[in-house]
Amino acid sequence: MARYLLLLHENPAVFADLSPADFEAIVREYTAWSADLRAKGRLVQGEKLKDEGGRRVKREGPRLLVSDGPFAEAKDVIGGLFVVEAASYDEAVRLAEGCPHLRYGEIEVREIDET
Amino acid sequence: MKPEASSALELAFRRSSARLVAQLYARLGGTRLDLAEDATQFSLLQATRQWPVRGVPDAPDAWLARVAHNRLTDLVRGAKPTNEGADDELALPPVDPPERLSQEFGDDELRLLFATCHPALSVEVQVTLCLKLACGLSVREIARALLSEETAIAQRLVRARKTLQALGGALEVPGGAALGPRLLAVHQALYVLFNEGYERTDGESLVDVSLCAEALRLVEGVVSQRVTSTPEGHALAALFCFKAATLDSRVDGSGSFVPAARRGPARPELIARGVLHLKHAMGTALSRWHLEAELALIHAQGPSNAWPWPRILSLYDDLVRLDPSPLVALNRLVAVAEVEGPHEALAALERLPGLEGLEAYPWRHAIEGSLHRRLGALPAARRAFLRAADFAISEPQRRFLLGEARACADA
Numbered sequence: 001m002a003r004y005l006l007l008l009h010e011n012p013a014v015f016a017d018l019s020p021a022d023f024e025a026i027v028r029e030y031t032a033w034s035a036d037l038r039a040k041g042r043l044v045q046g047e048k049l050k051d052e053g054g055r056r057v058k059r060e061g062p063r064l065l066v067s068d069g070p071f072a073e074a075k076d077v078i079g080g081l082f083v084v085e086a087a088s089y090d091e092a093v094r095l096a097e098g099c100p101h102l103r104y105g106e107i108e109v110r111e112i113d114e115t
Numbered sequence: 116m117k118p119e120a121s122s123a124l125e126l127a128f129r130r131s132s133a134r135l136v137a138q139l140y141a142r143l144g145g146t147r148l149d150l151a152e153d154a155t156q157f158s159l160l161q162a163t164r165q166w167p168v169r170g171v172p173d174a175p176d177a178w179l180a181r182v183a184h185n186r187l188t189d190l191v192r193g194a195k196p197t198n199e200g201a202d203d204e205l206a207l208p209p210v211d212p213p214e215r216l217s218q219e220f221g222d223d224e225l226r227l228l229f230a231t232c233h234p235a236l237s238v239e240v241q242v243t244l245c246l247k248l249a250c251g252l253s254v255r256e257i258a259r260a261l262l263s264e265e266t267a268i269a270q271r272l273v274r275a276r277k278t279l280q281a282l283g284g285a286l287e288v289p290g291g292a293a294l295g296p297r298l299l300a301v302h303q304a305l306y307v308l309f310n311e312g313y314e315r316t317d318g319e320s321l322v323d324v325s326l327c328a329e330a331l332r333l334v335e336g337v338v339s340q341r342v343t344s345t346p347e348g349h350a351l352a353a354l355f356c357f358k359a360a361t362l363d364s365r366v367d368g369s370g371s372f373v374p375a376a377r378r379g380p381a382r383p384e385l386i387a388r389g390v391l392h393l394k395h396a397m398g399t400a401l402s403r404w405h406l407e408a409e410l411a412l413i414h415a416q417g418p419s420n421a422w423p424w425p426r427i428l429s430l431y432d433d434l435v436r437l438d439p440s441p442l443v444a445l446n447r448l449v450a451v452a453e454v455e456g457p458h459e460a461l462a463a464l465e466r467l468p469g470l471e472g473l474e475a476y477p478w479r480h481a482i483e484g485s486l487h488r489r490l491g492a493l494p495a496a497r498r499a500f501l502r503a504a505d506f507a508i509s510e511p512q513r514r515f516l517l518g519e520a521r522a523c524a525d526a
Contacts, residue, residue, distance in 0.1 A: 018159075019251075019253030019254065019255070020128040020251050021252075023128055023159045023160070024128035026163050026167075027162065030166075030167030030168075031167050034168065047168060048164055048165045079164060080164065
């Protein structure tokens with residue numbers, strides 16, 4: 001078993017016009033998916049990232065450049081992450097396949113290098 | 116998901132949404148409905164994105180209230196005054212978000228119901244805004260219920276918010292006689308809300324008991340307050356009780372639609388509750404709610420072959436006079452078929468004013484199908500039921516209509 005990182009990419013604007021009933025449906029679907037993975041012992045960790053205030057840090061010569069979020073206007077933001085256990089990339093992709101997030105954005109699957 | 120988490124969710128979203136808007140709107144002193152709405156939407160969005168990953172909190176509604184109140188504080192700090200120099204600096208009293216949103220009908224909710232039904236808007240727009248903000252229906256649900264398009268409803272809401280915005284200041288809710296015109300729209304909105312639960316326009320299930328319960332809770336809230344209690348309101352409450360009494364029997368164990376002729380008994384405690392409301396509904400001119408309440412009471416009693424059809428027809432005759440909509444005229448034809456015969460009903464259907472507007476309404480075709488069937492014209496009946504199924508608005512309804520079509524083919 002290896003650990004895989006599922007990065008949840010999304011466009012924040014997708015969520016802007018949803019109704020309470022839509023929200024409820026999303027939470028229900030999502031929670032069912034994560035509870036299922038947890039029950040199978042495959043879900044290691046899940047985190048939602050804060051929407052506001054991201055920072056980007058880089059060095060340019062002697063200077064440290066820190067640029068500010070928020071990324072509210074960006075079309076592609078990482079909104080959260082899951083860490084799952086899977087035997088292979090194929091299996092990790094299959095786990096991601098059932099994730100309701102795919103209706104609202106993309107999932108980037110990366111294996112955590114433990115060698 | 117654990118079942119308790121699921122039922123906590125049921126409570127949390129739709130109901131909390133309307134209650135939160137009401138509460139925040141009151142906290143803003145009855146101004147800036149838009150901010151109350153934005154902050155509520157924000158908290159639902161946060162929940163939607165955080166709960167799946169972190170788990171549903173123990174008290175979901177308190178969580179939503181805390182996030183919404185904090186967001187409102189931020190929004191008000193950042194909000195620019197709408198008119199330069201005017202004393203419209205928004206003052207926001209500090210409030211501790213409640214531990215739980217009250218299940219009781221509160222003044223905030225009453226105020227929001229009546230604030231959205233502002234006479235600067237047409238009654239149609241008042242009803243739409245009330246359904247969206249005070250009842251928590253989605254644009255899609257409102258569009259289906261009002262036989263309109265989603266884009267049209269969305270635009271109507273945008274215009275309504277702008278109109279209210281332009282009025283500025285607090286949207287005072289008047290008392291006494293001035294409240295009358297608003298009551299009309301409030302009653303209509305609650306009627307739509309109830310029917311949305313009684314006959315879902317969306318998805319897998321045929322009924323949504325929580326919407327019916329919410330409509331009943333709101334109308335009983337309205338009639339429980341001295342200033343907003345009217346005989347019409349009590350008649351509407353009676354109507355809800357009688358229809359709610361048959362909710363369970365409209366759907367069988369497998370989620371399929373059960374036609375009136377095969378339904379089980381109504382729930383007696385709800386019938387009794389409705390009768391109590393009817394006692395307070397006496398003493399004025401008959402409203403359409405009075406007529407519909409009596410129809411619903413008849414429908415709740417026994418199988419349809421024992422119903423007093425001449426009385427039903429006469430109630431529909433009165434109803435058509437009060438509400439000359441094609442929908443009421445269409446439903447009247449069911450009684451015409453029983454009293455005067457299917458041939459007369461079919462002829463009346465063809466002459467029905469505004470029939471073309473009902474093309475996408477499944478029962479318009481289902482009624483036509485059952486009339487053909489009674490006249491022995493099975494191919495025509497089958498075609499009509501298939502057409503009805505094309506326009507079915509829920510899965511159980513579609514299954515039922517396809518079953519009717521199949522029965523015509525097999526016979």
